[in-house]
Amino acid sequence: MNRTENVAKNLTFGVISKVFLLGATFLVRTLFIRILGAEYTGVSSLYSNILSLLNLAELGFGSVLTYELYKPLKDNDEETVAALVLLFKKIYTAIIAVILSVGLLLIPFLKYIVKSDLNQQDLLIYYVLYLADSVASYFVAYRTMVIEADQKRYVINLAEIITKFVMYICQSVYLVVTKDFLGYLVIQVVFTGIKNVLLHAASLKMYPYLGDISKEASKVQLETSRIYKNAKAMCVTKLSTVILNQTDSIIISMLLGTIYVGYYSNYYMLIVYLNSIYNIIVTSIEASVGNLNAELDTQKSYGVYKKIDFLIFCMNVFCVTEYVCIVQDFIAVWIGDGYIQKMSLVAALMITFYLQQAMNTVVTYRQTMGLFEATKKVYPIMAFLNIVLSVVLGVRMGVAGVALATGLSRFFTSFWYEGKVVFEKMGHSLSEYLTKQLLNGVFTVVTVLMAYWLVSLISLGGLIAVIIKALLTGLIVIAMLFTVYHSSDEWKWTVEYIKGKLW
Template sequence: MSESRTKNTARNITFGTLNQVVTLLLNFINRTIFIKILGPEYLGINGLFSDILMMLSLADLGFGTAMIYSFYKPLAENDNKKVAALIKFYRKVYSIIASCVFVIGLTLVPFLRYIVNLESPIAYLEVYYLLFLSNTVISYLFVYKASIISADQKNYLISKYQMKVNFYRTVFQSLILLLTRNYLLYLFIQVIATFINNIIISRLADKLYPYLINSRQKLDRNEKKHIFENMKSIFIYKISGVLLTGTDNILISMMIGTIWVGIYSNYILVLTAINSLINIIYSSVTASIGNVIVTEKPKKLFEIFKSMQTVSLVISCFVTVCLYMLINDLINIWLGPDYILDDLILISIIFNFYLGSVIHPIWSYREATGLFVQTKYIMLFAAILNIFLSVLMGKYLGLAGIIFASSISRLVTYFWYEPNLLFRVYFEEKAKKYYIPLVINLLITILLIVVLKVLFNFFTIDTWYKFFIKIIIVCLITLITVIMVYRRTSGFKMVLT
């Protein structure tokens, strides 16, 4: 705790970004080999099983967020006994969770054939699913130790080791596909890599916090009760989040076809990689926010939020414009025209991405302040609405309808409710100070897309050389415009200082 919040945040962002860039490059290589050898059918199964296992992650009952949140205060106060007691408690909890996930996962095996929708059946489908399940169960074994490192603003250490494990995992998986074309071995390597990563992080935590080893500290009944109360609220958030983001591939598979899950997953790979880079910034400062909340007043909290929102708006505008203008060209050159989605689907994907991007500062404060307690039911309503709209709109608009349903569900529920609550309770300010910059940013983003689309309407991008030229032009025009718009804002000046 002797290191400053600023120093730890900078480290987290630096190492986290490096980790994600390396992971992105490796994933592109891995995905290219995967598609060329196994085809879109297996790619669809990969995406579908990932979403099914995301649904199973509900079994952790929201303990992940509650766990990190509970570490903030004792870490800030150097209360080692309390930290040790929390770790011991969470170790027992996650042993139970891992068992529950495994048992629930097994009960889904007989229903896999009804969820997978392919023209030709794939052999060993159940075996592939069981390896996915094993990978998820293993990921729970030492998660409580990774959480204390994150809460202590030292996530950069986790990033360093994850980068190494991901490198070797991707190399071995690619070699396996090239030499044997065996999907079973490919998945087996994933399970081994997850296990090794967890062992490394566990030993790192033991080294950083030696007082955790063989600790006999215990939480009293009131402390456990408080954690469970937070957990109940987060559990509703957990269900809502999974139903909002984790059901799309299942619905796409059942309503449209599993092969479309594979085609859609190529776009999601790009968006996930970019989101991961963006998330590094916010996850790196969330622990710092948690520390600030313990020690600072509402005015200071609001000042930090303003700078975060400015960063968010700059990033959201820049990335959204670049994604819309470049992603179809990337897919075309990388995989071919058969893997390109039409304009309506692309708009639905990009709009959904934009909404998720601009609300990041709100989410960071939600995690750090415990806002999930007050907003749990609005999230649940959003999730239920999303499923209803996905089925309805998917029937008439297909893939685009399912994705648009997520955007509409967000907009009419927590997208406006959470900022109102945060500003009233924690900042003691009016929420219009949040919404006005947001509307302006959306208009700038749309204007830039229209102008650039007209500019490049008569150009065909069919080589990597032309694609890189387009990247430079699009990025420069967008970046210069965004800087010109935001250079005089108080948030932008605060970031520079």
Template sequence: MSRTRNSVKNIYTGVSYQVFRVFLTFITRTVFIHTLATEYLGINGLFSNVLTVLSLADLGIGDAIIYSLYKPIVENDEKKVSAIMNFFRTSYRLIGICILLIGLCLAPFLDNVITTNKYIPDLTLIYILYLSNTVSTYFFAYKRSLFIAIQKTFILNNIDALTVILVNSFQLIFLVLTHNFIGYLIIQIIFSYADNIVSSIIANKKFPFLKKNKHLKLTKKEKNIIYKNVKAMMYHKVGGVVLNSTDNLVISKFINIVMVGIYSNYTMLINSVSAFSTQFFTSLTASVGNLLVVESKEKSFEVFKVMFLINFWLYSIICIFLFNLMNPFINIWIGSKYLLDERTMILIVLNFYLVGMRQTVNMFKTTKGLFYKDRYKPIIESLLNLGLSLFFVKTFGVFGVLLGTFISFMLTSFLVDPYLVYRYIFNRKLRFYFYRYFSYTFIAVLLAVSIWCIMELFPLKDIYIDFVLKFILCVFVPNIVYFILFRKLDEFVTFKNLVIMILKKKNVNKHDKEVV
């Protein structure tokens, strides 16, 4: 129940935080679009990707160290935890310095990745501001990993929520009054530093043993274990960065920076609506790590099935919404000139679904520490993605870039990730996973297309009424159908009983407080 309570707290605070973040980010983006040139929208997306590429210097140390914390936390070994965190601190400071130096060396070559007909003033200064914001994280944020490992991310969520409210409010007012992009970035940097510093101060108070044990170091053997995991995670880090952060670079170079801005509106919407489901799984990560340390394979597999059903339920409904509502929403929000064609929009949704459906598998794989087993997979996937995107972009534009991503994913992660989890954690046949995966997906596609067909058969001239009706159908139709189809599944019954148990316990606690 302790694991469950922490998970519930993490989910509740995480989702609440995402509500604030998405709402305020959406308002700020709207003002951004109407107060600044479209080129700045593209620069925002491009530089974010450039700095994600620079984060390769991380080499996956963060994930490897969080994994190494699970066992000493369960054993309440404060000295081992302190030694790991000291190693983490030193590593991240060195990484921050490396990113700063490499980032400064790249500054003179910015014009080589930006295609635009307009002169953009202070481009180098803008880049350096982005760089400083990224570097600051490595000097302060390493202590956040300990909150994650002990299943207390709800503490971080509360801090982040306050920061998001303040930073977006100040940025919004500043953009309306000045229309100045550099000031907009400086506000972001100030609050980013503040968030990291406050998190660090709270960590010092929450974990006083860290300061007391600053002198402790890992043994050579312990470091070698972490180095082995880091080596494996390095491949994942490189592959992940190339896979997820080169699309905007390719679009900027071979199409133009304006198209990066248009595409970034779609990615912002995707990221906004997925923030809730992503937060759900992020909040459960440490609990799964704890589960795999203390529970049997049978118990872990039962939890996996429950989480996979929830995974599908959440992401399929999000995709049904996106498929039917994304282009209509952008048309209402900022106008038809910001729309991508239908086939590109569909491929954006499909790629999002494929990545989203990895959440459960990837969580179990990561928390089990299976970094080394598929260390070459992300490199192969990223090279395939980049090569295919470059091959298709000249013929198909943005659609070609996304097509490269789709093909590379299907040939690698789609097959390898579930194999590792079923082979090395559950010792079960993979065909059961794919049977459930394709059954779920077929139902979701059928529902998405059915809702679209219904609205096409009865077209409405008023775009606002049409949007509202589509929204209502996307809310009720999938949930009703899923309930009818899945209500007798063991995993659904297990999840329902867990929810009932949590609600009963909450009501009992509430009653006890009232009596007191």
């Protein structure tokens, strides 16, 4: 299949999987909060963040190794692919050992991080299960990279939808019947193992030559020096990004208490759902963009960049506006008025969310162009700035300050610098990138304020208010986008593309 067909197939499977999984995840989350309460919700979110930090042992090898696969897969070079997979296997074996070791060494320090009234022995068991689930996810990573780099992300999506959908059903039934957090976690670990088995079998069926990678790999001598150089650069990027995105719950827990992590996580969980929608687009196109960039045609790459970036921008306006306009009503209907937080938290979360998603296309191009070394310097600055701002703003503004610090740290560092690197690589200037981002940002702010003012005139409450406000907000966003952008080439291309897929 050509790149467009691969993107379409990946996108189709991605949408189907997310529709099913988001519905199932939402059901489980609702049952979790209603049955186990804010304390367990806080512990769950906190442990997830801690394990995300432990996953730093992966050091960003995934992006680097996937980049190395684009050209040999494009050239049908089975020997080089096999040699790379063998290298990946060795690397990920070491990664698993590091994560497990560091994770166990952290156990004595948990009492200083987790401020909870729950039984300490139970908290320890929960942590060990989270650790086991995290480690298990890496056992087939070196094989799934080949599937993804070969523009067949839909295979991974299929395995995920089968295992996770069944897992969520089992977890829901278990929670209703037993109200037990321990068994809930055990089910999660078991289904992670089942997914690994399915992906392992799929990779062998699709690439039979990977069954004996040692034999195939012996025919090729890899340029490991370049791979490790890029990996070191990506290590810095990965470390800094995780510190940026995964320390909020830890800082909130230490400054304000673990229960506030639970309140924060309810709002953040909805953002995770929005991120998963973006991930459908990004994961569907990333391998195809990598395949395109392997041709080294910067003019063609830039043309595709503008189309993808416009699509991401439209999604950004829609998601941010919808979130601001309906989240408070939604939280009240979903889990009750007692979980509603100040509007300042909503604003802080959306500023941070918008800046992250506005960089989606730039980050995709940076990774698929192999520009790992060029951007590594700015990331440690971003991570350090985030820690400082999180503490300072957290003390002054509470939870909203911690959330806002993440966005401000990104804005003053990687937001402009990565754009500079990628645009210069494609023969364009930083000023062109910043001008486009500024115009997009102004349009988004105006749209959000207009929509929020109009929906605030609706005096209804309950679920009917959420539905009406969501529909009205969507119409406002579409009207604004059409009014301003209907004559642009990117708008016309997007409309024609959608028509071609629907009719």
